Amino acid sequence: MSEQSDRSPHPIPLPQAGEGEAVSPAGDALKKIRIATCSLAGCFGCHMSFLDIDERLFGLIELVEFDRSPLTDIKRCGPCDVGIVEGGVCNAENVHVLKEFRKNCKVLVAIGACAINGGVPAMRNNIDLWDCFQEVYCYEGGLECGQIPNDPELPLPFDKVHPISEVVKVDYFLPGCPPSGDAIWKFLTDLLNGREPKLDYEQLHFD
Amino acid sequence: MKQFEFPEISRILTPILARHGGDASRLLQVLLEVQDVCHFIPSEAIDLIAAHFGVPRVNVEGVVGFYSFLSTRPVGEYRLLFSGNITDQMLGKDELMQYLCNKLWVEPGKVSEDGLVSIGSTSCTGMCDQGPAALINGWPLTKLDHNRLDLIAELIRSRKPVADWPAMLFEVVDNIHRGDVLLGQPFEPGAAIRATLARGAKETLVEVDKSNLRGRGGAGFKTASKWSLCHAAIAEEDGGVICDVGGHPERFIVCNADEGEPGTFKDRVLLNSYADLVFEGMTVGARVVGASKGFLYLRGEYRYLLQQLEAVLKRRREAGLLGETILGQADFSFDIEIHLGAGAYICGEESALIESLEGKRGRPRNRPPFPVTSGYKGRPTVVDNVETFACAAKIAEKGAAWFAAIGTAQSTGTKLISVSGDVARPGIYEYPFGVTVSQILDDCGAEGRPYAVQVSGPSGTTISWKEFDRKIAFEDLPTAGALMVFRRKRDLFQVAQNFADFFAHESCGFCTPCRVGTELQKKIMSKIASGYGTASDLEELKRLGHILKTMSHCGLGSSAANPVLDILEKFPDMVESKLKAFAFKPAFDLDGALATARTITGRDDDWAHL
Amino acid sequence: MSKTITIDELAVPFKEGQTIMDAALAAGVYIPHLCHNPEFKPHGSCKLCTVNVNGRNVASCTLPAVEGQQVLSDIEELNADRLALTQMLFVEGNHLCPACEKTGNCQLQAVAYYLGMMSPHYNHFYPQREADASHHDVMLDRNRCIYCELCVRASREVDGKNVFGLSGRGIKTLLVVNSASGLLGDTDLAVTDKAVQVCPTGAILIKRHGYAVPIGQRVFDHITIKDVQTGGGDE
C-alpha cells in the first residue's frame, strides 16, 4: 500500500463500483469485477478467511465474479481485474501459476504471510534441501519409500521458499496469517472503490 | 593441519602474554601474535587470554570475530590474500587469483584439504602503485604476475617459511614522483622540537593556528582547534583516575596510520621514509596539549614497517627526542607505542580507532563526547592523520607564515596525492593545494584520454572528464589523498560495484542502515551486473543512498552510497546499458534455484527447468 | 526556569543530562525506538529514533538535549525512512511471526504496525542462523535478533554476568554467548536474569511460557506501541 506505491503504481484503473458503499446492490451487473484467486505454498487459511467475511460475501457476489479460484474450480486464469495469491513460491509449478496470474490480472495482490515473506513454509529455508529430501523420503518416520522420487509429474522444489514479490511484480500486500475477514473486507472495499487500501490498526497484523 | 593440544597452547601463549603484560588494551596485539603462530585462534587460547586479562571470554571472541586477519578456524599455514581494490582488479587480480588457485588445487576462500594453504581477497592493501598486490601471512607481495605466482606456488608447496622467501617478492618502493615541502626538503630530527621548546607550547599552538593547518585524514578539521580543545579538556572522572601521570589528568596523542581508504598509500611512504618527521610532529603535539603518551595506530597491512619504525623510535629515544626529559627539558616526557590493526577499515574512524586501541571491537562511539574530551580510556585524546603530524612538525620548525604562503587561503600547505589506475607513472605526488586534476593527470602520464577520476577513494567523489579543471582543495575537491584514474572504455559500473562490495565488507555492523543498507546495495549492484537489473532497481539504489546518507551512525555508512549515486548521476548510460530489461525481473535465478533439486532427483525434464 | 526544546512544534522541557529521547518520553511524546530502553544507557544502533535537529539527522536516544533545539520527528519523510529501517530488520533476519511465540508482544512487530508496514519490501536474505535450545529455561533464536544489545547490556550492567556479546562484523554480525561450547546452557544465565527479560523481539524466550496470553489480550493487540511506551491511550 502506501509504502509500496513507489514501487508499484496502480497499473490500470479498476472499473469503479460506483459511488457510496462498494457493495450496494445497485452495482452494475454487466460490469462485474472479475477476480481470480489461487493458493501456492500456503495452507488455504487465507481462502478460509475470505469466506469469513460471512454474509457480506453475498453483497460482494453482486459486484464481482470469480475466475480461476478454489472457490470455482476453474483451472486456468483468464483476463481478470484482480488476482489474489495466497502462499509463497516453493517449486517450479508455483512459478507457472504465478506468471499466469501476473499476465492476466490487472492488479495482483499478495495475501497472507506466506505470499508476503514465505511464512511458515519458509521455515525450511534454514534446512539444506538434501537433508529435507532425506528426512522425508529416506529416514524412518518419513514416508519411508527409501527413494527420492524423480517423477516429472511432481513439481520440482526450489532451494528456498520465496515471497511472490521476488518472482513477479506485486501491486498490493495484505498481511496476516491469515488476515481476518474484516481486514479482507476492508481491503477489498477500499480497492473496489478506487481508494488506496488502508487497514485499521487492529486489522494489520502479521500473525 | 597441525592440531594444537592444550598444554602446547599454554606453552605458546605464556611468553606472549608475559611480554604484553596485563593491560587489556594489549588484547588485539596478543591475538595477532597467536594467529601468527597457530594460523587461527584456538578456543582454548580464547579462554587463557580472557583469564589473563580478566575480561569475559565473550569479549575476546567478539574481538576475534571482528577483524579480518583473525579467525576462529584454521586458515592454513599459508594464507594468501589478494588485494581487492579496483586498481588490482584492473591489473588482472581475478585471473591471477584463479591461476594460483588452480596451481595449488584450492578453491578461493577455502582452505586446502591438507590445511596447507588458503587463498582469498582482502580490502585494498595500499600497494595500488605496484599492484597487483597480496598479503602472504600478513606480508605484502607486490607486482604479481604469472612468473611470480609460479614461484610462490613452488615455495608454498615446498613449505618454505615465508621469512626465507626471496626478498624481491616483498620489495615495496616509494615511487615519489613529485616532492615539495614535506617530501622534497631535508629535515633534521629534533629541529621541530627544539623550535617548539624555544618558542613555548602556547606560542607553538598559536603558530599552528595561524598556519591554518587542516587535518589531512579527510574531514579537514582545523588542527589547532582540536589541539586546544584537548588541552583545555578536563577529563571527566568516571570510575577514578586511570592513567594519570604526575598528578595531571593524562592526555593522549594518537597518529592515525590506518590508511584504509582504497587507493591511498601516501602514509605508507611517509612512514617508510619520513618517520622522523611524523614522530616529531606527534612530539610537538604532545608538548602543546600536555600529553606524555602517544600511539601510532598502524594498519595491519603495514606491519612490514613495524620493525623499522620501532628502530626509529629507539634511535629517537637514544637521541633524547623521546622518553623522559626530552632534550633535557625536565617537565617534558613523551613516548610512543605502536599498535597494529588487524584488517578493519572502520578502525580509521577516530572513535573506532580508539576502541581498537583499547583492545576492543572497532565500533564507532556515540558522540558527544568527542575524543578531544573523552578519548582513549576516557581521557582527552587528539587523533590526527600521519600527514597532519608531518605538516605540524614543519610548521613548528619553520613557522606559520612560511606554511600559510603555500596553497590557497582556505587550504594552506601541500597535499600528498596517491595516484594509481590508468597512468604511466603511479605513485606519490606532492602539490600545493589548489592544483587542478588535469595538472596531476598530465604529470602522471594518464593513459589515453582519462574518462573519470575517483578522488579520495570510494568514500570520496567520482568526477567525470568534464570536471578535470576542478582543484584539489577543501573548498572544491577535498581529499584524503587517493586519486584513481580510469581511462575511456573502463567499465565504471564495475568500479562502483567494487566500491559497493568494499563498503558491505567493511561495515562494522553496528547500525541498521549501514549493516543492512550496504548489503542491499551490494546485492542490487550484483543483480544489475548479472543482467537482471530493471529501472526500479535504480530507484531502489537512490532510495538506499538517501537512507545510508541520512540515517547512518558514522562516516562509513554515510558515504557508502557515494560511488553508486555518483555514477547514476554522472554516467547514467554506463548503468542503463546494463539494464537488459525495463520490466520486472525476479530477484533470484529461477532456474538456478532448481539445480539442487535436479541433482537430488536426477531429473532433467522440461518441468525441471524454468 | 526549566529549559526546553521544541519537538514538532511542541515545547518540551528537559533537565540537564537528558537526551532528546528522555525529554520526549517524559513529556509523552513518542519517537519510534527499538534499541533504547530507559532503564539502560543509550546505545544508538537501530536508528529508528532518528530525528532532524536544526537541519541535521541524529539519533534522539543518544543526543543530549540542548536549549532551543528545533526537533522534527513525526514527519512523513522520517517515518518513511523509519519504515525502511524496520523493513531492513525484517529481511536481514528470519521473522516468521506466525511461528514465533513473541508475536503480539513483540516490539519489532509493533513498530512495524505503527509505521504501517504492509510488506518487507526488500528481498529476503534468509540467513542461516543458529537457534540454541541448550538452556533448561531459556530459548535463544538468533533468527530474530536485531543486535540491539539490550541483553548484552542487561547481563553486564544488571546481572553482572556478561552472558551475551556480539561477534562478527557487518551483515555477518552474530550474537555469541559466554561459553567455550558456544551454548547458552553452558553459561551461568538464570531465567530470573534481567538479560532474559529485555529482548524486544522473540530472540530470547522463556521456555514453557509460549502463547500464554490469548490472542486479543496481548500487549499490542489493541494498543499501539506509541501508546504503550508513552502511557497514553489506555483509557
Ligand SMILES: Cc1cc2nc3c(=O)[nH]c(=O)nc-3n(C[C@H](O)[C@H](O)[C@H](O)COP(=O)(O)O)c2cc1C
Ligand atoms: C570510515 C572512516 C575511515 C577513516 N579512515 C581514516 C584513515 O585511514 N586515516 C585517517 O587519517 N583518517 C581516517 N578517517 C578520518 C578520521 O576519523 C579522523 O577524522 C582523522 O583521523 C582526523 O585526523 P586529521 O584531523 O589529521 O585529518 C576515517 C573516517 C571514517 C569515517
Ligand code: SF4
Ligand atoms: S555507519 Fe556502518 S560502519 Fe558506521 S557505525 Fe554504522 S554500521 Fe558501523
Ligand code: SF4
Ligand atoms: S521476533 Fe517479532 S517480528 Fe520477529 S518473528 Fe517474532 S513476532 Fe515476528
Ligand code: SF4
Ligand atoms: S537477543 Fe534480543 S536483546 Fe539480545 S541483541 Fe538480539 S534482539 Fe537484542
Ligand code: FES
Ligand atoms: S497461507 Fe495464508 S498466511 Fe500462510
Ligand code: FES
Ligand atoms: S532507539 Fe535510538 S538508535 Fe535505537
